[in-house]
Each structure stands twice: as structure tokens, then as C-alpha cells.
Amino acid sequence: MAIILSIDTSTKSGSVALVQNQQVIGSQQYNIDKSHSSLLHVMIDQLMTNTGISLKEVDAIAISEGPGSYTGLRIGTSAAKGLCYSLDIPLVAVNTLEGMAYQVHKYAPQVDMYAPMIDARRMEVYTALFNAKFECVSETEPMIINETSFAKELEGNKILFFGDGAAKCQASIQHPNALFIGDVHPCAVDMGILGERKYDQSLFENVVSFEPFYLKEFRLATAKK
Template sequence: MSCILNIETSTDVCSVAVSNDGECIFNQEDHNGPRHAVKLGVFVDEALSFIDSHAIPLDAVAVSCGPGSYTGLRIGVSMAKGICYAREAKLLAVPTLELLAVPLLLDEKIAEEDALLCPMLDARRMEVYAGIYTRGLQPVRAVGADVVDGETYRDFLNENLVYFFGNGAEKCMEVIAHPNARFVKGVEPLAKNMMPLSEKAMAQERFEDVAYFVPFYLKDFVAKTSKPVL
């Protein structure tokens, strides 16, 4: 097992956690944001001081890689890269939508084996950024920018229970009126929940290039997937 500093800044919440040998040994969160530029440096300094005071070598830094807020992701990734350079640590990337699913799976809130998970991040109006996964976090449909109406997820809902969650899900509750739709409120991407995913990436040696890694910015996703106006 390894010591990993986990950084999450993809939404308004700013959070930092440290895992060591599979245990969370440090955690700080700010839910009054977005204040990443103010709080992230403080949290990281406290985390590194905690690690150093316990003589624990830092092996890797994991950062939530999006999709998410351009400013938040830029701040988080820049901080992660700086620590990796200074500490000669590995860089790990954790997809934000997969991260959103972790607390539901850990708390066993989803009992049905064949249920699908649809984490959502809010965008403008009735648009969300969403992916669809199995309970094992295997992608059933790639991350996409969805304009949500009653038909958007009907093919999946006709076959399975689908759990919708994340800050984009609540505005869809009245629109997705299907008997197989389930909504879970209050699910946020948090650094303390990154541990299973960052530890798996570490074990599989899925390291990012510190110099060239860039997160999954929403604005870039829109640019790449939007059709040209004729």
C-alpha cells in the first residue's frame, strides 16, 4: 500500500485527504465555495505537514480530472503537479463522475445487482455532463453532454433501475418521470472518497505524465462534441 495525497476541486467544494495503507489519515473540506484559490493551498500545506510530522513518505498525488469547473480543475491540477515535482511523487488522475459513485457503493445504498449508475454534473439550463456505469464502475455509455428531457435515458430506464445523483441530478427529478428512475440527493465529489480509485490506479501503475497531463475541462468537451452551426 502507499501514501497518497488526494485533491478534489471539480465543483464548488474544495477538499483534500491523505490515505495511507488504505486508511484515511487526514481530511479537510470547504463547502462554502468556490474558494479553491484560497483554501486549497492551506489544506495541502496542512496535509503535507501532517505527513512529514509522522515521517510518512509521500508516494503519489491523485487529482480529480473532470469533467468539472475549468477554474477549479486548473487550480487542483496545477497544485498536484507542483507537489509531484517538489516531492518526486507520482501523479494519478481520478475521473470525477466515477468518484461521485464511490459513496453510494461504499454505503451499499444500491442493493440491485443489475442497477445502473448515472452521475451528473450540472451545466447550463437543462444540460448535464453524465456517464452511465454498472455497479462495478464499468462504463455502459461514455461521458456526454446531455440536454435532459423525458426521453434522454429512456432506453436504459426501460431495461434497468437507474440511479441519478450529483449536482446535476436534482434539476432533472421532475423531467425524468420513469418508474425505474431513482434519485439520490446530497452526493458531492470529495477527496476522502477518492481513496479506492486512487489506490487502484496506484496498484495498476496508471501514472500520468506530470509535464503534459491536462484535465477534462467542460469547455473543451463542449468544443469537441458540439456540431457546427450551418
């Protein structure tokens, strides 16, 4: 059975995990405001040591492809590509919002739709919609939130909103069918489980040409004098 090493650096929270046969062998996570570049490889080394598994036993790398932090996604992708090259193993990519939806879908109360949200600054979020069967019904997109957001969908559906972008939407989206839960972050565990499914279907990325799913172009601000 394949062993998948999964990496998530799509937001401020970073994590790594080892998954086999849809079960978690081990995982590590941090939620501190520090660069992923200084912690990621250390966490991978610690994970391999703690689980007693060597990198040579890993069959594939699963990466959170985005959307999310431009810098974080680049750091995670660079690490994943380096491991794939050195170990000569395939790369699989999982949409960050899909991983978040899977995480909540496993334990949340029954609702009609799940709306993971990643903060994209100001009143903008990255979001998508998944139904109760964990099927994507609205593709990933950037959205500026106001009082009319999701009005049509909320008319006949209870929608659960979560993620670091959902908190700032709660004051705007006040429909009685809108439900909110906190403390949900992208996690390598869920990326690994979904990544293993893609591995079993041989849905591999081209390691040379793969780029993260930024969704928006990176903008470099000019420093004010």
C-alpha cells in the same frame, strides 16, 4: 505501503485526503462559494499537520481530472503538478464521475445502474453510467436533459441519479425506475482510494503534458455595457 495525497477541486465543493492501503488517514472538505486558490494549500497544510505526516512521506498525488468546473480543475491540477515536481513523485488522475459513482456504490441500496451528474448549466449535465458491479457501461459525456433522456436504459433497469446535476433533472426524468438521492459531491477520499489502485498498477500521468478532462471548451463571456 504507499501514502496517496488526493485533491478534488472539480466543483464548488473542495477537498483533500490522505489514503493508505485503501483506508483514509485523514481528510478535509469545504462547501463554500469561495475560490479554491485561497483555500486549497491551506487545507493541505492543515491536513498534514493534523495527521502528523510530512509531504516528504507522500508517494503520489491523486487528482480529480474532471469533468467539472474549468477554473476549479485548473487550480487543482496546478497544485498537484507543483507537488509532484517538488517532491519528485508520480501523478495519478481519476475521472470525477467515477469517483462519485464509487462513493454512492459503497452504501446505496442495490440498483442496476448508477448515474452521477455534474451541473453543466441550463439543462445540460456531465454524466456517465455504471452498472451494479461498478463497471462503466456508458462513457462520460455532456447531455441535455429532457423527458426522453435515459428512456431506453430505464426500461429494464433501476437507475440511481445523484450529484448537483441530478436535482434539475428530476422534473424531466419521471420514469418509475428513476431514483434520486441528494447531497452527493465529488470527494477527495474516493479519488484517493481509486487513485491508490491506479498507483498500484503504475498508471501514472505525464506531469508535463497532463491536462484536466474539461469535456467542453471554456467559453469567455463578453461583458455587457
